[in-house]
Amino acid sequence: MSPASRGPSRRLLLAGALAAVSAAVTGCSSDSEAASSGGSKRLRIGYFAFPSGDLIVKNRKLLEKALPDHKISWIKFDSGASVNQAFLGKSLDIAALGSSPFARGVSGSSPIPYKVAWILDVAGENEALVARKKTGITDVAGLRGKKIATPFASTSHYSLLAALESAGLKPSDVQLIDLQPQPILAAWQRGDIDAAYVWLPTLDELRATGTQLTSSKEIGAAGKPTLDLAVVSDELIARDPAAIDAWRKAEAEALRLLKSDPDGSVKAVAAELGISAEDAAAQLKQGVFLTPEQVVSADWLGTEGSPGKLLTYVSDTAAFLAEQKQIDAAPSQDAVRKAFYSKGLSDVLQ
Secondary structure, three states, X not given: OOHHHHOOOHHHHHHHHHHHHHHHHHHOHHXXXXXXXXXXXXXXXXXXXXXXXXXXXXXXXXXXXXXXXXXXXXXXXXOHHHHHHHHHOOOOOEEEEEHHHHHHHOOOOOXXXXXXXXXXXXXOOOEEEEEEHHHOOOXXXXXOOOEXXXXXXXXXXXXXXXXXXXXXXXXXXXXXXXXXXXXXXXXXXXXXXXXXEEEOOHHHHHHOOEEEEEEHHHHHHOOOOOEEEEEEEHHHHHHOHHHHHHHHHHHXXXXXXXXXXXHHHHHHHHHHHOOOHHHHHHHHHOOEOOOHHHHOOOOOOEEOOEEOOHHHHHHHHHHHHHHOOOOOOOOOHHHHHOOEOOOOHHHXXX
């Protein structure tokens, strides 16, 4: 099996992510120094330019209002691999992270020192596999021998592997190419790739000249759901648990605003992404956003001492990645359970 089809080792994934994350890490080096020198009133938050409640929290400064004595730094990332590298470098306190890179992060003998503490959204039509119309490909099985780009170690990568397996294809039956969203768009426009599995907003640009073959909503319905989680560092849990409580409440408020104030939510997301309100509304409709009550329910994250179905989802994801030779071995369910931080979680409903 070729290295591309087998997938890189965790060490290579993290090394490859180093260049991508270096700018962000450098940009927040002063925060890192402050946090490590007793500056407990600083929070470094990693986020994606992707429609979610995170962007509402950022745009409306909900966390800054809740924690006026904290210095809040928002740092943009392109993929979960870069987020994992930043946590290893102790450059983040809180961050958005897909369920697949999280499963990778908690695997191995030296798991990344963080824990999942919230669910941002469930992947729906906002992540999908699209083939260039000029290829004439209309189903996943038609990708045999074709060049497919996706950001490795991401939820899209995981969903792509699941889609190939469902269509009777092995990773070695196609040419997998590791590209971030913007390079995917450039390669697409040049005709260098035949298909791509990626998320919004790049996804919508590909759809303009492509044919959608499947989506994360379909793959999730078939038994392999992916989610955008939020993780907190072990160091922050020990240093400033009250800040985690405030952050959770801000994220819960954002989820409520998505339901109660859709126009205001669209405006906030449009401002953060630099797109029209019409485009922001269309992108938000493609995601699956839980209510805070659903997040803490047994169907999803659960509560302290009683983890929900997310435990099974993450464990199953890790097992699939191990089966696909993307990680050396899947962590035990007990190891995954220990990577959940649910203390005080039910308080967000009060």
